[in-house]
Amino acid sequence: MVNRILIRIKVVQMLYSYLLTRNEFHLKAPSANTRDGKYAYSVYLNLLLLLLELSGYRVSRKSSSPLDSMGASNMLSGGKLAKALASDSDIREIIAKDETGIEAFDPIIRDLYSKITSSAVYTDYRKKRSRSLDDDVRMWTVILSTVIGRDNTLIDAARSQEGFSLSGFNKGVIMAIDTLKEYNDSQQSYADAQASLTASLEKAYELYHALLMLPVYITDIEADRLEAAKDKYCPSDDELNPNLRFVENGFVKAIRENADMQEYLKKHPFSWEEDYFMLKNLLEKVKESQTYRDYMDGDTTSFEADCDFWRNILRTVVFPSDILAEALENRSVYWNDDLAIMGTFVLKSIKHFATAGNEEVKLLPIFKDEEDSRFGPELFLNSIKERDTYRGYVERFINDSNWDPERLAFMDIVILITAISELLMFPSIPLAVTMNEYVEIANYYSTPRSGQFINGVLFSVSNYLREQGLHNK
Numbered sequence: 001m002v003n004r005i006l007i008r009i010k011v012v013q014m015l016y017s018y019l020l021t022r023n024e025f026h027l028k029a030p031s032a033n034t035r036d037g038k039y040a041y042s043v044y045l046n047l048l049l050l051l052l053e054l055s056g057y058r059v060s061r062k063s064s065s066p067l068d069s070m071g072a073s074n075m076l077s078g079g080k081l082a083k084a085l086a087s088d089s090d091i092r093e094i095i096a097k098d099e100t101g102i103e104a105f106d107p108i109i110r111d112l113y114s115k116i117t118s119s120a121v122y123t124d125y126r127k128k129r130s131r132s133l134d135d136d137v138r139m140w141t142v143i144l145s146t147v148i149g150r151d152n153t154l155i156d157a158a159r160s161q162e163g164f165s166l167s168g169f170n171k172g173v174i175m176a177i178d179t180l181k182e183y184n185d186s187q188q189s190y191a192d193a194q195a196s197l198t199a200s201l202e203k204a205y206e207l208y209h210a211l212l213m214l215p216v217y218i219t220d221i222e223a224d225r226l227e228a229a230k231d232k233y234c235p236s237d238d239e240l241n242p243n244l245r246f247v248e249n250g251f252v253k254a255i256r257e258n259a260d261m262q263e264y265l266k267k268h269p270f271s272w273e274e275d276y277f278m279l280k281n282l283l284e285k286v287k288e289s290q291t292y293r294d295y296m297d298g299d300t301t302s303f304e305a306d307c308d309f310w311r312n313i314l315r316t317v318v319f320p321s322d323i324l325a326e327a328l329e330n331r332s333v334y335w336n337d338d339l340a341i342m343g344t345f346v347l348k349s350i351k352h353f354a355t356a357g358n359e360e361v362k363l364l365p366i367f368k369d370e371e372d373s374r375f376g377p378e379l380f381l382n383s384i385k386e387r388d389t390y391r392g393y394v395e396r397f398i399n400d401s402n403w404d405p406e407r408l409a410f411m412d413i414v415i416l417i418t419a420i421s422e423l424l425m426f427p428s429i430p431l432a433v434t435m436n437e438y439v440e441i442a443n444y445y446s447t448p449r450s451g452q453f454i455n456g457v458l459f460s461v462s463n464y465l466r467e468q469g470l471h472n473k
Contacts (some may be wrong), residue, residue, distance in 0.1 A: 285316055
């Protein structure tokens with residue numbers, strides 16, 4: 001029900017937000033060309049390597065580590081942060097050059113290890129049953145600040161290094177702490193983006209139910225009005241004997257009593273009651289429509305006619321309403337973008353009610369099948385992991401005479417990365433489907449020329465990848 005069209009849109013939106021705000025782990029650039037600056041940078045690199053050495057990684061080719069004999073008994077080994085740092089290409093390059101002077105700390109590293117493992121912050125860290133990257137960063141930043149950065153034996157060892165200054169040493173400690181925090185921020189940003197993708201899809205499914213319930217709330221306002229008219233002083237004959245066709249609409253009764261709807265609302269409570277003025281406004285627009293007048297003037301009705309009435313009213317009166325758009329925007333940042341697709345599914349569901357007769361109608365599930373439920377997360381993850389590779393494919397086929405790289409909208413790049421990811425990750429999806437879907441997304445979310453640009457570049461990239469044997473669509 002949350003179909004792949006909507007999933008693609010959500011992935012593009014979340015990827016755009018993630019790439020626009022990410023703050024990945026990068027080694028800091030060398031400091032200013034001063035004695036303190038140069039020394040601070042060497043301390044900074046040494047502290048990152050020291051973190052790895054304390055965690056059981058080999059960081060020098062010139063000598064073995066005093067901690068090598070500990071092997072699996074090293075209590076600092078196995079951390080997520082150390083593993084991430086050890087796999088970083090910049091860190092590996094520094095280790096390969098073997099020019100940092102990390103050996104200066106060999107005489108004190110066992111003593112430093114003991115101080116770290118007996119510290120309060122490490123003791124609290126060890127008590128955790130499962131340790132996240134955030135836990136690792138929090139522990140190591142505190143260790144750098146309160147243990148390593150203040151350890152006199154380590155500072156004395158650092159004095160043997162060329163250019164030592166205490167201010168440079170302290171600055172190096174701060175740089176190392178900032179780098180670890182920045183790396184954690186990038187990981188948290190990714191986790192937040194994944195969570196936002198899931199939340200936005202769940203909100204789309206909530207909108208489906210909310211839109212199906214709108215006729216119930218609109219009808220209830222009219223029913224309350226009719227009852228109040230009967231009780232007023234000197235009611236008219238028409239008020240005492242009103243036309244009840246609208247308030248007794250069979251579809252409204254069916255959706256109100258639908259088992260799937262009741263079960264969903266029990267788990268995910270939702271109400272339009274706080275939007276009374278929107279409902280009242282919509283009721284007025286409904287009653288002003290020719291569809292309403294024809295329906296109320298009919299000689300007879302049927303359940304199918306009741307369903308058709310609400311399908312037409314929703315399609316022509318309710319969904320295009322500005323006041324509904326405003327209410328949706330207040331409810332969720334996602335819902336205005338979701339209305340067109342979810343509205344289509346609502347109309348399909350009402351048609352299903354019309355043809356079901358006396359059978360209990362099953363509302364649409366959030367995903368058609370297990371493959372669709374995996375589509376969004378897998379597309380999102382691969383787009384992030386391979387974004388540099390995919391952007392390289394894009395830049396390979398930008399013709400400067402037609403497409404100025406400086407002019408390209410960032411959204412266009414995000415759309416192309418996602419499209420290439422789908423092209424390579426999901427061989428069962430036809431190329432024409434992928435191209436058409438992302439051209440439509442570009443036409444809606446980016447610049448007037450974006451659709452043409454996406455179509456041209458994606459076609460060229462696809463041909464190149466086919467020639468390279470990377471896909472056979």
